[in-house]
Amino acid sequence: MFRELMQTAGLQMWAEIGLVAFCVAFGAVVAYVLHMTPKEASDAARIPLEDEEVTR
Amino acid sequence: MTTTSMQTVRYDDRIVRWFVCATVLWGIVGMLVGVILALQMAWPAANIGEYLTFGRLRPLHTNAVIFAFAGNAIFAAVYYSTQRLLKTRMAHGALSWTHFWGWQAIIVSAAITLPLGLTQSKEYAELEWPIDIAIAVVWVVFAVNFFWTLKKRREKHIYVAIWFYIATIVTVAILHIVNSLAIPAGLFKSYSVFAGSHDALIQWWYGHNAVAFFLTTPFLGLMYYFLPKAANRPVFSYKLSIVHFWSLVFLYIWAGPHHLHYTALPEWATTLGMVFSVMLWMPSWGGMINGLFTLRGAWHKLRDDAVLKFFVVGITFYGMSTFEGPMMSIKSVNALSHYTDWTIAHVHSGALGWNGFIAFGMIYWLLPKLWKTEIWSKGMANLHFWIGTIGILLYIVAMYSAGVTQGLMWRAFDETGRLAYPDFVETVVQLVPMYWVRVLGGCLYFIGVLLGGVNMVMTVLKSPGRLEDTEVQVPAPDWKPDVRISSNIDDTLNSLEAATKSGRHRLLEGWPLVFTVLTVAGISIGSVVEIVPMLLVRSNVPTIRSVTPYTALELEGRDLYIREGCVGCHSQMIRPFRDEIERYGEYSKPGEGVYEHPFLWGSKRTGPDLARLGTKYPHLWHVRHMEDPRSTTPPSLMPAYPHLLSNTLDLGSTQTKLDRMAMLGVPYSIEEINDAEATARAQANEIADEVVAQGGPDGLADKEIVALVAYLQRLGTDIKKREGGASADLGGQ
Numbered sequence: 001m002f003r004e005l006m007q008t009a010g011l012q013m014w015a016e017i018g019l020v021a022f023c024v025a026f027g028a029v030v031a032y033v034l035h036m037t038p039k040e041a042s043d044a045a046r047i048p049l050e051d052e053e054v055t056r
Numbered sequence: 057m058t059t060t061s062m063q064t065v066r067y068d069d070r071i072v073r074w075f076v077c078a079t080v081l082w083g084i085v086g087m088l089v090g091v092i093l094a095l096q097m098a099w100p101a102a103n104i105g106e107y108l109t110f111g112r113l114r115p116l117h118t119n120a121v122i123f124a125f126a127g128n129a130i131f132a133a134v135y136y137s138t139q140r141l142l143k144t145r146m147a148h149g150a151l152s153w154t155h156f157w158g159w160q161a162i163i164v165s166a167a168i169t170l171p172l173g174l175t176q177s178k179e180y181a182e183l184e185w186p187i188d189i190a191i192a193v194v195w196v197v198f199a200v201n202f203f204w205t206l207k208k209r210r211e212k213h214i215y216v217a218i219w220f221y222i223a224t225i226v227t228v229a230i231l232h233i234v235n236s237l238a239i240p241a242g243l244f245k246s247y248s249v250f251a252g253s254h255d256a257l258i259q260w261w262y263g264h265n266a267v268a269f270f271l272t273t274p275f276l277g278l279m280y281y282f283l284p285k286a287a288n289r290p291v292f293s294y295k296l297s298i299v300h301f302w303s304l305v306f307l308y309i310w311a312g313p314h315h316l317h318y319t320a321l322p323e324w325a326t327t328l329g330m331v332f333s334v335m336l337w338m339p340s341w342g343g344m345i346n347g348l349f350t351l352r353g354a355w356h357k358l359r360d361d362a363v364l365k366f367f368v369v370g371i372t373f374y375g376m377s378t379f380e381g382p383m384m385s386i387k388s389v390n391a392l393s394h395y396t397d398w399t400i401a402h403v404h405s406g407a408l409g410w411n412g413f414i415a416f417g418m419i420y421w422l423l424p425k426l427w428k429t430e431i432w433s434k435g436m437a438n439l440h441f442w443i444g445t446i447g448i449l450l451y452i453v454a455m456y457s458a459g460v461t462q463g464l465m466w467r468a469f470d471e472t473g474r475l476a477y478p479d480f481v482e483t484v485v486q487l488v489p490m491y492w493v494r495v496l497g498g499c500l501y502f503i504g505v506l507l508g509g510v511n512m513v514m515t516v517l518k519s520p521g522r523l524e525d526t527e528v529q530v531p532a533p534d535w536k537p538d539v540r541i542s543s544n545i546d547d548t549l550n551s552l553e554a555a556t557k558s559g560r561h562r563l564l565e566g567w568p569l570v571f572t573v574l575t576v577a578g579i580s581i582g583s584v585v586e587i588v589p590m591l592l593v594r595s596n597v598p599t600i601r602s603v604t605p606y607t608a609l610e611l612e613g614r615d616l617y618i619r620e621g622c623v624g625c626h627s628q629m630i631r632p633f634r635d636e637i638e639r640y641g642e643y644s645k646p647g648e649g650v651y652e653h654p655f656l657w658g659s660k661r662t663g664p665d666l667a668r669l670g671t672k673y674p675h676l677w678h679v680r681h682m683e684d685p686r687s688t689t690p691p692s693l694m695p696a697y698p699h700l701l702s703n704t705l706d707l708g709s710t711q712t713k714l715d716r717m718a719m720l721g722v723p724y725s726i727e728e729i730n731d732a733e734a735t736a737r738a739q740a741n742e743i744a745d746e747v748v749a750q751g752g753p754d755g756l757a758d759k760e761i762v763a764l765v766a767y768l769q770r771l772g773t774d775i776k777k778r779e780g781g782a783s784a785d786l787g788g789q
Contacts, residue, residue: 017581021306021581022306022307025302025306025578026302026303026306029298029299029302029303030299032298033295033298033299036295036298041293041294041295042290042294043213044213044215044216044294045284045290045291045294046290047141047211047213047215048137048140048141048215048217048280048281048284048285048290049284049285049288049289049290051140051141051143051528
């Protein structure tokens with residue numbers, strides 16, 4: 001009965017909001033990644049490898 | 057500031073060394089407790105005394121391995137890699153050391169209070185309120201230190217590992233604070249402000265995300281830094297790492313309700329949890345693929361490099377558990393796996409395989425760097441790897457078979473339509489051989505960890521006496537926008553323009569604040585959507601009129617149930633399945649939980665469900681069963697609790713407890729609160745007299761056992777009352 005109550009309370013809307021929010025965010029991230037030039041990506045990827053090279 | 061002059065940076069390595077040592081030390085302690093627990097499951101005589109029974113040690117084990125072992129490993133990783141990725145020393149030494157010693161003090165207080173039975177009983181959030189406050193304070197110290205370092209950085213781009221750390225820091229803070237909201241009823245006693253299904257939802261929103269943001273995101277950050285270092289090549293795809301990060305953070309936060317399938321939680325919430333959990337599979341495997349492919353062209357190094365071996369197998373276990381997790385969140389699979397050892401297999405493939413191996417891989421990589429010497433024994437490190445791997449395999453194979461066996465036995469019907477194994481203990485006996493295999497697997501893994509400990513100590517001993525901090529030359533940051541509000545409007549605008557010109561792509565990472573806000577937004581959307589509707593409809597949880605608050609004595613008994621950690625082996629949540637209703641009785645209703653601060657649904661049925669236990673047995677049966685379960689049920693694996701029959705029942709704070717419950721909305725009248733102690737005494741005398749009348753021992757009226765019996769006899773009886781009284785209804789229909 002609790003379940004039926006929650007079903008009729010119109011709360012599915014919240015789930016839809018969540019899904020839309022996720023899709024928007026995901027789209028934005030993909031767009032951002034596609035905008036990244038290969039050089040930018042490879043520069044970024046090398047950051048962990050650079051840190052010791054400059055040791056005196 | 058346009059020419060690239062060089063600057064000298066000295067990294068704080070000392071703090072990292074201390075965190076590494078703490079990781080190994082607590083790893084040994086936490087896993088030793090784990091081995092003891094495994095033994096107690098196979099052989100109940102290993103429950104020794106009052107303080108070291110299974111129920112009290114289990115939270116010690118989980119807290120020690122999660123927050124002490126994995127926690128210190130995370131901090132070691134964060135302190136080592138953040139300084140290097142941002143090309144700056146940690147912001148403030150005093151903050152680092154406050155963080156270190158504060159965290160260790162919290163661990164020690166956990167190790168003392170949990171065996172004493174001081175617990176809030178919510179899984180992975182058991183510590184009582186004063187310690188909870190200390191955790192919040194130390195976490196804030198860590199956060200200030202971290203974000204301050206971020207602000208001081210010389211590297212413009214924030215490498216993806218740092219993103220994972222940011223997500224960890226902000227999310228853990230939010231989770232911890234919300235889930236720990238409780239009202240104190242004494243220095244070491246508190247009640248959750250949430251009750252029943254609300255409390256359950258908040259707890260598993262927390263619990264699941266503790267896995268996500270304590271055991272996953274920081275370890276992924278760690279992987280993205282240390283794996284490229286160890287393999288000496290950049291991560292396979294940086295772009296993939298970004299997509300992986302954002303989808304993980306957005307999706308994980310929704311997945312919590314999958315822990316509550318078929319319980320008194322609304323359908324849409326658990327369906328949401330299921331859908332998002334299944335979607336999680338993709339980013340998780342994105343991470344795994346990215347990790348494994350980073351080793352492209354370096355596979356031959358695996359032969360004698362223990363570090364890479366640990367990483368590769370660790371990442372593979374990550375892939376396995378993130379495939380299995382979404383699978384288990386599918387309702388029909390969950391119907392079988394929930395409450396069984398299958399879950400235990402799942403978490404240990406994650407904890408031992410992913411967290412443990414990644415942490416040890418990192419430690420073996422760090423040891424020579426931090427102590428400026430070769431590792432003492434490479435052979436021993438390799439042995440650690442192999443013995444650990446065999447240990448994990450034995451462990452999980454045993455637990456998978458135990459889980460599936462028990463799940464199938466519970467739901468089996470014979471041809472006459474009756475339960476094939478009506479006696480719960482029949483299903484327990486089947487598991488004992490597998491529990492022994494687990495002991496063996498656990499011991500092997502533990503021996504591996506001990507070898508790691510020896511290797512570490514020997515490496516430290518042969519390090520050159522004085523260890524200087526690593527000193528490096530790094531380019532001075534010429535990218536830092538020098539935006540100043542000057543009296544001259546033109547100057548201000550010029551500097552602003554220069555700041556934005558530096559590229560819109562990197563604008564996001566250039567602004568840690570914006571980034572942090574986005575992360576918070578990401579996780580908050582999920583949390584709010586999941587939790588708020590539930591709280592909003594609070595008034596809609598159908599109150600069942602025959603459900604009334606516990607009597608003073610029953611409440612004390614409930615607190616004993618909490619103290620002894622019975623919830624670690626017993627659920628109080630009957631799912632609406634034919635076999636469960638047949639076995640235990642009417643399925644659990646949300647309205648039955650309205651006064652349950654905290655909820656005690658449990659997540660594992662080593663023993664039977666107790667939701668409808670009341671009146672099933674006479675008082676005397678319970679007294680004898682608690683004194684020694686083998687006396688009533690010879691093959692039982694339950695610990696004996698003889699101390700409940702000798703400890704004097706303390707009713708000193710009963711009145712305060714009722715008062716606090718009343719503050720949380722439990723309808724106790726002023727008289728009930730004021731007379732709490734006297735009423736409890738009267739009920740205790742009644743029960744003690746009945747025990748004597750049934751042929752039991754005399755003199756139990758002022759012992760703890762009567763309170764526990766009062767509570768057990770009350771369980772699930774309220775809704776039966778309605779059958780007699782016409783006044784009650786289930787509501788909502």
